[in-house]
Structure formats: structure tokens, C-alpha cells
Amino acid sequence: MSRVLVVDDDRQLLRALRITLSAAGHEVVTAPDGTTALREAASAHPDVIVLDLGLPDMDGTEVLAGLRPWFAGPVIVLSARVGSNDKIGALDAGADDYVTKPFDMAELLARLRAALRRRVSEGSDPVVVTEHFTVDLAARQVLADGVPVRLTPTEWALLAELVHNTGRLVSQRQLLQSVWGPAYERETNYLRVYLAQLRRKLEPDPSHPRYLHTEPGAGYRFTP
Template sequence: MTRVLVVDDEPQMIRALSINLRSRGYEVDAARDGRTALELAASHHPDVVILDLGLPDISGFEVLRGLRGWTSVPVIVLSARHGSYEKVEALDAGADDYVTKPFGMDELMARIRAAVRRGVPASETPVVQTAAFSVDLAARRVTREGHDVRLTPTEWAILELLVRNPGRLVSQRQVLQEVWGPAYGNETNYLRVYMAQLRRKLEPDPSHPRHLITEPGMGYRFEP
């Protein structure tokens, strides 16, 4: 059965969507805040996510970014915001579709069916485990020897990019452009500093790294 995760802070909306989805043969999980949504997505692996942007704890945009850190599950945004700016921002953040409230249930169901057809199998795992540390891409959390490791936003962005490409060479230019932006394609000194910081925080022996590998003159590679 197709599993749908409904994320909305309005109980009436959750109830209406759950009734309509279950009557059509879907399995439904529901979350009334963003953190619960990310936890359910990681543990239950939905086939599609219906996401309201106005949540009480973290914004729907943060939920989107958290999901896109580890999964390609289709996300349909529901929002009372009708402006084109919000739609563009949601799509740029990783949404697959945008439906404004109020909406017709038949139209939403058609969009869900289309999203599921376009989707990928929900077999991705948000937790990457190495012998030295673990990376939870959904929760954006790194642990080592049972303790949280505090990373700066830039350190996290570099680590996330490498972890999402295990065993593959990621060029220096690609890291710089994806983390800092197109204007920084040649600032390799930035990378050396941040990679050294990551190794100090994560590798048992930073001078002989096992997981964050440098390919001299080319780029970096993550080995689980």
C-alpha cells in the first residue's frame, strides 16, 4: 500500500485528509509539527509527503531541506500563501508540487497519484554509519562514540555532500560551488581548512583519515 505522510498543524485538516486518503486505500501517518514529521519520514519511509508550510516549531521550508538532505520522496506543499514568491521558494527548496488552500479533494488526490508515479522507491536510509561516527541526514546530526558532534553550517554542508556520494570522487570545484556558490570555484584554501576541521572532529587519527579521503589535486571522497 502507498504510504502518505500528512504534515499540518490543523487537526481538522489532518482528519479530513486522513479520512479521504484511507477511504482510497492509502496508509496514513500524521504529524502536527516539523520535528515529528522528520522523525516519521525517517522511520516510516512514506511514498509521498503532504506538507503545510506554517508549522508551530520549525518552518515547512526547514522540513523540506531536512528531507532533501537524504531522500527524494515526492513532497506536495499545501499552503494558504498564494503569492508566486512562496511557490518559487518552495519549489527551489525541493518541493515537487504546490497546492493552495482551499483546494478540491479530487484535485489533490490526482496530484498525489501523479507524485507517486514520479517518485522513487522509499528504500533510502537517512543514517550513514562508519566505524568512527554516524551521520543522521534527516535529523542533521552527527554522533561519535555516543556523543553529539557540533558542526558549523559550512562543515555540515561539506560533510552532507560527501556522505550523499559514498565512494565517489567529489571535485574541489563541485564542493566549493555547492557549498559557497559559483563565485568560489577556485578558493581551494577554504576547503583545506574545513576538511582539516572535519577530520579533527570525526576521524580517530586525523593525520591518517579513513573516511574523509583527499584525492590530491582532484577532490575528496567519503568512504563509509
């Protein structure tokens, strides 16, 4: 059983989430505002946090700022804000995923399951196996049918960053800073070009990506 902290000031939604998540086998702790959320996160030790941005006492990004120095678990933002800047701001503040309201409860449960599956510890070098290729981060190698796939250093750096964050939505800014450096955080065309190259080399159907997904205006996600 996993423990989920749900933070939202909508009492009806909070109740619905408690019922649904409990029925799915989760232990649920709730908080109606940011102050309570930070207190419950420290005392309840949740495995994952579902966080609304529009809270009565502080913005959800402020809650993220208070959480991230010590909370290493996944945080899924649940918000009515649909703008790209809001999504990017939340991801850069430390969110792992972003779900917009209104939302499908089954989708949220799937996102929770994906977040909880991501158990790669800090400093580990995992091997990620898909149906069509294997990524070995320790060996810095990709194999398809046992044969090494030739990647450029930039292609490898981009893929490694996504694989290190398997299942998580990685913002455009984070990818650009990690692979090219802070001076390139606005060069989103770089991402389009190199993701297209990676898809041609790794995806069974590059025009319909199965592993390397784009979320327009927000970022990219690797799902094995």
C-alpha cells in the same frame, strides 16, 4: 498501497485528510509539526509527503531542507500562502508540487497519483510516449509519427529538463539555471520564448497546451 505522511497543524484538516486518503487506499501517517514530521519521515519511510508550510515550530521550507539530503520521494506542499515568491521558494527548497488552500480534495488526490506515478530512477534514460510524439532521452531525439522533430540545442535542453521531471512543477529558476546557467536565473522572458517554440513544434494546438503547461509565477510542468 502507498504510505503518505501528512504534515499539518490543523487537526480538523489532518483528520479529514486521513479519512480521505485512507478511503482512497493509502496508508496514512500524520504529524502536527516539523519536528514530528522529520522523525516520522525517518521511521515510517513514506512514499510521498504532503507538507504544510505554516507549522508551529518551524517553517515548512526548513522541513524540506531537513528532508532533501536523504528523502528522494515526492513532496507536495499544501499551503494557504498564494504568493509567487512562496511558491518559488518552496519549489527551490525541494518541493515537487504546490497546492493552495482552500483546495479540492479530488484535485489533491489527482496530484498524489501523479506524484506516485513518477518512478523514473536517478540516472535512467526513459522513453516518454504521448499521443502525438515520443521523447527518447537516451537518443536525445523527439519523434512525431516516426519522423524526427528538429529541435535546437536549447529547445532540447529545456524539454529534457521538463521530461526528466515528468508530472512535477519545475520552477522558473531551476529551468533557467539548468539550461542557461546561474547568471540567467532572472531571464524569465527566455522561458516564454522557448516554450512557445516548443509548443509550436510539439503541441497539436499550441494556444491550448496539452503537454507543456505554464503555472503563472511558479514554473512549468510536462504531463504526457
